[in-house]
Amino acid sequence: MADQGKEHDDTNATELRQLVDLVPQYMCVDAPDGTVLYANHQLLEFFGFTLEQTQASDFRTRTFHPDDLQKLQATREEAVSRGMPWEVETRLLRKDGQYRWFLIRFNPLRDEHGNVVRWHAAGTDIHDRKQAEAELRQLVDGVPQHIIVLDGQGQRLHANQAALDYHGYTQDKFLAVDHSECFHHDDLDAYDRLREDAIAAERVGKQRFACDGVMDSTAGFSCARTHSGMIRDASFAFISPGRT
Numbered sequence: 001m002a003d004q005g006k007e008h009d010d011t012n013a014t015e016l017r018q019l020v021d022l023v024p025q026y027m028c029v030d031a032p033d034g035t036v037l038y039a040n041h042q043l044l045e046f047f048g049f050t051l052e053q054t055q056a057s058d059f060r061t062r063t064f065h066p067d068d069l070q071k072l073q074a075t076r077e078e079a080v081s082r083g084m085p086w087e088v089e090t091r092l093l094r095k096d097g098q099y100r101w102f103l104i105r106f107n108p109l110r111d112e113h114g115n116v117v118r119w120h121a122a123g124t125d126i127h128d129r130k131q132a133e134a135e136l137r138q139l140v141d142g143v144p145q146h147i148i149v150l151d152g153q154g155q156r157l158h159a160n161q162a163a164l165d166y167h168g169y170t171q172d173k174f175l176a177v178d179h180s181e182c183f184h185h186d187d188l189d190a191y192d193r194l195r196e197d198a199i200a201a202e203r204v205g206k207q208r209f210a211c212d213g214v215m216d217s218t219a220g221f222s223c224a225r226t227h228s229g230m231i232r233d234a235s236f237a238f239i240s241p242g243r244t
Contacts, residue, residue, distance in 0.1 A: 026040070026042050034119075064093070146162050
């Protein structure tokens with residue numbers, strides 16, 4: 001009976017691997033320490049590796065873009081310490097020597113005691129989307145108006161080059177700095193109210209006062225009129241407001 005049970009488990013495992021190999025996504029199963037236990041056919045074909053090569057200690061340093069490794073490690077350590085699902089956008093080295101952008105999502109598998117025994121990872125090739133986004137950013141950077149994209153809660157996502165140059169910030173700094181540092185204090189409350197009302201009502205907003213003071217890189221102020229529009233998804237759900 002024990003032999004029959006083992007044979008049944010082996011058959012189920014083989015069938016599961018065959019099913020996973022049919023999935024178009026790039027998938028692997030990791031041990032809690034990050035060691036690759038299984039990789040589907042699509043992933044092995046992408047790297048041009050055998051399963052044994054993916055299980056080598058230098059697998060990630062050989063396949064992930066060097067500029068992404070530190071962020072990947074930090075994100076992984078934080079998520080693993082909490083046992084929570086996590087995801088990352090990163091570049092992977094294809095067997096032809098070209099890097100491609102991937103969105104990789106990791107989900108934990110727990111035993112009956114709640115301990116994480118496996119991490120299931122599924123990767124989606126988003127390289128074409130990333131290229132399209134980069135091309136769009138180049139177009140937006142060529143616009144002389146200041147363009148700032150906010151998320152649905154009003155947090156900054158992106159600013160074009162004209163806005164960055166005016167304020168004297170890098171993209172990372174501009175996304176981190178509080179917006180109150182960019183507006184004249186006399187106009188800040190009015191701007192905040194209009195922004196919050198527009199987000200709550202999911203409608204276009206427009207500054208109605210004559211001008212709002214906007215601080216430039218020299219800590220001086222100039223007058224500007226700002227307009228906001230909305231971005232919606234295919235179901236017309238509100239995604240984010242933009243500001244010019």
